[in-house]
Amino acid sequence: MTTFYFVRHGKTELNLSLRFQGGKIDSPLLPIGIEQAIQAGRYLCDTSFDAVAVSTQKRAMDTANYLLKENDYLDGLTVNYYDSLREIKFGKREGIEIDHTDEQTKNLRQRPDLYDPTAFGGETIDSLVKRSTETIEQISKKYPDGKVLIVAHGVLLITLINSLIGKEKSQWREGGPLANTSITILEKENDLQNYTLKTFNDVSYQSQNEEA
Template identity: 85%
Template sequence: MTTFYFVRHGKTELNLSLRFQGGAIDSPLLPIGVEQAIQAGRNLCDLSFDAAYVSTQKRAMDTANYILKENNFLDGLTVHYQDSLREIRFGKREGAEIDHTDEQTNYLRQRPDLYDPKAFGGETIDALVQRSTETIEKISKEYPDGKVLIVAHGVLLITLINSLTGKEKSRWREGGPLANTSISILEKEQNTEYYTIKSFNDISYQTQNEEA
């Protein structure tokens, strides 16, 4: 059985200013984002991971570094950086202020089956889920009895998790958005099609308020 620990990156400047932060843009972790990552690391410090896979975007890589610095079992741990775990691309909307009255924005959040980013050159939900799922399936085969840390992004993780558990496309954003540095634990037996959620969007370990 493979056990995945999915963690969203810490809070960033663009998260705070409510702007699109997709796969083609980055912004630094806020001090609260660093603290969230450290606290997540302390929460996971006694887990011996067989591998860690991290998005190649700086906010995810920095979050992973803070998490792993707290871990008690780093000897021999290999960290892999994966372009396939980058956030969904928003095209011309990267860095733009989020318009909550926009139809496509609402589809992205509530009806991903209707989301069509063609007009602004964005990535489709299907492409996002396909590339991330292929990566997770490959890892699962490589570590059939392993514990694997995944550090990535909000839209990618919520759509991936819902897809892996067998939900229909219209429900791929269900339960979102994921909180910054939230931990979701999924398991998969090698002979089963879908994953089982053991913990979802957990931030119970956080001791510092996001508004701090």
């Protein structure tokens, strides 16, 4: 059985300003985002990971670094970086303020099966889930009895997780958005197609200090 620990990156400047932060843009972690990552690391400090897979975007890489610095089992641990774990691409909307009344923004959040990013050159939900699922499947085959840390992004993780546990496409955003540095744990039995959800969007370890 492979056990996956999915962690969203820490809070960033663009998160705070409520702007689209997709696969073609980055923003520094806020002090609270760094602290969230450190707290997540302390929470998982006694978990011995067999592998770590991280998005190639800086906010995810920085989060992984702060998290892993707290871990007690780093000797010999290899961290691999994947373009396939980058956030969904928002095309011309990257970096602009989110308009919650926009039809496609509503679809992205509530009905991903209806989401059509053609007008602004964005990435489809199907593309996002396909590339991320292929990576997770490859890792599960390589570590059939391992514990694997995945550090990536909000839209990617919630759609990926819901897809892996067998939800319909219309429900792929259910339970989202995931909190920054939240931990979701899935288990994959070697002979089963779907994954089992063990822990979802866990931020129980976080202090209540939300100052940016």
